[in-house]
Amino acid sequence: MEEFNQKGIAEELKKEPSAENPYRLLDLKLTHVEKFAAGIPAVIAAFRDLFEEKAAIRGTRALFKMNQMGGFDCPSCAWPDPDDERSALGEYCENGAKALAEEATSKRVTPEFFKQNSVFDLAQLDDYQIGKMGRLTDPMYLPQGATHYQPISWEDAFKKIAAHLNGLESPDQAAFYTSGRTSNEASFVYQLFAKEFGTNNMPDCSNMCHETSGSALRPTIGIGKGTVKLEDFYDAEVIVIIGQNPGTNAPRMMSALAKGKQNGAKIIAINPLPEAGLMGFINPQRVGAILHGGAQLADLYLPVKINGDMALLKALELLLIEFEQKSPGTVFDASFIEEKTVGYKDFLKQFDHYNLDELARLSGVSKEALYEAAATLAFKKRIIFCWGMGLTQQPNGVDMIREILNILLLKGSLGIPGAGVCPVRGHSNVQGNRTMMIDEKPTDEQLDRLENFYGFKMPRKHGYDVVRTIKAIHEEKVKVMFCMGGNFLSATPDTTYTAHALRKLNLLVAVSTKLNRGHLVHGKEALILPTYGRSDKDIVNGELQIVSTENSMGVVQDSKGMLEPVSKNLINETQIVCRMAMATLGERAVVDWQRYHDSYDAIRDDIEQCIPGFENYNVRVRQKGGFYLPNAARDKQYFAKDLAGRAPFTLTDIPDNTLAEDEYMMATTRTHDQFNTTIYGLDDRYRGIKNERRVIFMNPVDIDKAGLKAGERVDLFNYDDGIERVAPLFIIVSYQIPEKNTATYFPETNVLVSVNNVVKESNMPASKYVKIKIKKHDPEVYKKVDNMLYQGALQRPS
Template sequence: MKEENDIKETRPEANKKPSAEPPHELLDLTVGGVKKWAAGVPGVVASVKDLIGEKTLLRGGKALFKMNQFDGFDCPSCAWPDPDDDRSPIAEYCENGAKALAEEATTKKITADFFKNNSVYDLAKLTDYEIGHLGRLSEPVYLPKGGTHYQPISWDDAFKKIAEHLNGLASPDEAIFYTSGRTSNEASFVYQLFVREFGTNNFPDCSNMCHETSGFALSPTIGIGKGTVKLHDFYDTDVIVIIGQNPGTNAPRMLSALERGKKKGAKIIAINPLPEAGLMGFRNPQQLSGVIGGGVNLGDLYLPVRINGDLALLKALELLLLDFEKKSPGEVFDHEFISQKTVGYDAFIKQFDHYRLDDLAAASGVSTALLYEAAQLIAFKKRIIFCWGMGLTQQHNGVDMIREIVNILLLKGSIGKPGAGACPVRGHSNVQGNRTMLINHHPTAEQLDRLQQVFGFNPPRTGGYDVVNAIKAMHAGKVNVFFGMGGNFLSATPDTTYTAEAMRKLALTAFVSIKLNRGHLIHGKESLILPTKSRSEIDMVKGEKQFVSTENSMGVVEWSKGMLKPISDDLINETQIVCRMARATIGNRTVVDWQRYHDSYDAVRDDIEKCIAGFEDYNIRVKQKGGFYLPNAARDEQRFAKQFNGRAPFTLTTVPENTLAPDEYLMATTRTHDQFNTTIYGLDDRYRGIFNERRVVMMNEKDIAQAGFKPGDKVDLFNYDDGIERVAPLFIIVPYPIPERNTMTYFPETNVLVSVNNVVKGSNMPASKYVKIKIKKHDPDLPMRKASTSR
């Protein structure tokens, strides 16, 4: 890792552009054994190691004791809920949460002098890991047109620059306003209010890349685009099915809930192309048995589904359940629930006249014996929870897969009952709250009508751009300004080369951030970086300590109050950034009292209460211990889709035919254990036994031999969607227990292979878990040729 003073300036020629991708360099890969359990002492050690690495052992260690506590601050990592009742005073967080805190509680900081000494071009030569560990952004900086270095700028001048560009647009729709899931409820609300008063619904947000598919699938069926379970439902249930999700890495605190359910008799079925450690075992570091004992074996049954075999697998389970029902009428299906709460049952059942178990098993890649065992675990149980993640939502038919899960829950009557329901496991903390706060490119007429009633302006009624359409609009020259409220848009999005070309066409890019990332280095003709306070830092406004609120995966809204001294005196909180931007841009034309919001988050919450259902007495209830649940008619009343008079429709779906050329493979992108979204904490994937390297492609041993490769071979990866050659050069083959003709790679390194047109039908999300690739022996000249084409 290069220290700040070790990065030497090499002023680039004018025609060179910073790389949009991490450096194509290999480190010293070490491959070990695949782990069969997660967490435990190694997780604690890794957490402490990160605090030391960020030079924040005392500062960050102190904050850890307040993270996710009733009187503390919300973890900036995943959106898994905190317990409603007792919370561990020692460690109510996971390893990744500790790493996320270490990143923002670091004592290292980036000043304007750093940017003076390091050009954008030179910074882009660093790996994402190196960029992320340079420190906290501490003052606003500006990159002028034709400039090579960011330079300091005052906050007032930064807002004037934004206002100048926004007011100079031919139409408000020529601006895009991106949102990351980390943004609080209060900041999200004022952000959408400003953008709609400005005149557009262009709200691409991170949910467009993670769980848009879930909302699109659930809303027309169960009447709400959210899950239908509470955390305590996991503690007393019969069966938990985890499909397309890796809780050990993506939501480690979920393992504690699975452990409690397991100890009370729940059976756990894991469905995933990879045998993940967190799906098999758990050593709870909060308990003595997890420290010196063997922990808990979680998974009762593992189904190694092939990529995009999930729908065939779900159909096979339904076919087997139907067979059980025929043999034991009324004991498998909940006919009272079906008759009173659903529509379309007869047509749904009729389809199985045309399915054969052997065909479905072959399409899924799972044996009939394992499918039968899974169906048997489910058949005579009513309390069933289905959990899923991006392993489903990012496949091209992900909407159908989730609706097939709903079909099974409807057959069993397993929605709106204790210990039963649907559970999309959201990624980023408060990504669900952003959507509740109206960060939505397609708001409903009712939502817009309410804003108009409360504020007196007519919000735009035309739908805006999601992430994929925003990229295409930027590339086509239809957009001139990009404003990013957090996140790393470039590295999170698909088709990296295409997206970088789109970003470079913009007149202005502006990013609200706490850390530097690669997205800041692929910019418009002018660019701003606006540093903000982190969730763990004290937020004082007019001498009063403020708090924010967030919504977790299960609809709980809870307060979050920072306790660390801000890393810099020149930081502004997100809400004030929005308010000052609004005043500078809209000026005397505004009908909103932005100063009132600027000075008090209570005032923001008072107006959220007026605009959004479920937030009655917001400022009172959010201060209650554990916060409050938002209404959920599907969960609380078994009231579902409005268009079906409160009933839930069964959905008819089609099993896809997946065909590959002889030299093609299906690739799915995934994250390492040392990573959260695009943030790289380290270079190890401890649970999968892959150390000190990210440029790897996991392949089945039979595929390796059949293609004439060997483990450790260097290869290049290619995608040819849309008739375009996309290349990810210089990867190392790692043998792994994965279905044949399937491969796994890490993102963002292979996002370059995901076509912007490879999307989920309906939700328009990037289908990053379904990418056809070819693997060729590494051409040593390829990285050089590829770099030359990006200049």
């Protein structure tokens, strides 16, 4: 292992905590690349984490209640549960079990732990080590200039927050961040407090994952969500998965794909990497699947270049037009196009200028494979398109999603069984957060409803999203930041720039279940407020409470924790918001915050009055399986309101992805042992990586052309905005990826993603489209990193 303090970095490290994982290598082992996902190894991995977290008994008991009716919602992804019967063996996946193990752990991070460990010392650990410390037990405070967090009472914590908020010159000097785990009830009161305080500065995790989907869908089909139910996967004729890796990011999706395939669906997988979860699936709950090696999923795999998706989609449309010309009326749905769309003729005209050879070259996919994909779609109508951040984090992601809609509009494949769009959401209630109006751009219609119900003037000016918040903190326009969950530092782009901004804050508050690096790169003062996990019992006034969440298919259901909390000094997220509101607003409050503090039912009663689709909320959420929210695009084929319910065809451009001779395109991705910024382990089993995260996947042709070797150590550079960004010390792994394309893990390479490299319209970080240069590792590069990272000084422990 390379020593962390070599080559001049030691002295620089004495100044302040690192914003990133330490630049050190472990002991990389390469194993075989898997062709099938899940199976027995997934079961073993799931239970191994429970044992490692010393939660074998209580964790296993909880597993059998996770995602079950009357149980609690998985704290991991937002894939829906079946509406009818759910597996008695367990309605969860490997990564869901790992997420539960993190919550159910018996390890505790107590005030004594903070007394023994300075902020600086903790920052020398990597993110995996930090995350494995255990559950937070008590509120902690870091005074200005201090080296250690110290305990603080809840009352004093809220007084301190109130003093900082009330001391601001304007409410817009505060920002309120939300992660996707927050329940509907907590999200509603959180956004309501921000509005009563006077700001719409509500950056949230949607700004980094699926803001692009909403930006594309709302103006075209009238709703920023998907239009399918889980059962539609069982009835589909073709399922297209583009820019998504279900085996790691939504493993339970593979069961739905397998069932659809069993019913006759064809599956097309479009991705730069041939992921195991796209290719095959071994259902660990079926003995036959285990014995016979599982089932193939993708009938056709298209190895598209990074950001070659637009050229690929145009190629499919060009070929579909040719199929329609040869067999008029059999490929396109003429009546749907006539009655439900606008702009069809202008859409067709553009294809006079497109050439299949050129589109194939730009996409990186052969003409033969493109033809096979188009032929698969041509005479089918029940078509589902699924996508993930492989599309949403591209600079033209909004346009690409609208191009997908163009294909579905040609086919009439919206608002019918077995067809539609399916943006696969990441975190378990990120969609519910947005439904609860966690949004920096609330609509006038939403604000009018709130204003009419509560009787106070709502702030109308749009607030800051994530990227704009980072810039506003840098410019000292935002001075207090409150984070409801998440790890803002590690999740965001341009790590150096973001860390430097956060250190300018007067106060950074983090509501958390576990320690993360975001607690260690902080404002002048910092607070950590510990809260319940999704699996914990939440008791209010002696009664066990339910909360509610919304999954990827728009189902709202209840969730009831069952584990004894790790500490008696935790407060649920809803009460944290209410107590902050009471301390901050005092007698000027219009909202009855004490009522909300004491009753989740009261919150749901008022949500019912303020948000359409939640009629009789308290009754329906307690029904078996919950209830679906209205979806006019799905249920009525009613699309854009300003077009009398029709959907427009969209005209889009093909991007110029030209690279210099020594440039490569990089996309960041997760390992299989990771959920967002939470690192469960150091392996990426499906891709054959063991015990290392600082790797870069490269095509073997590129490795040879660059005069490099697989296994060699390199440094990665980005030069956007005329700034040199450096991610030092990575190991080259030869992999099946298109030439001039590379892939790395986040958050290790977020430092290379410029804060200005964003998606058009949605302003999301374009983390799947980063131009880099690769150079042989030079130990002197650490000095460049030092100069970027360690600006300012933090008092060192004596």
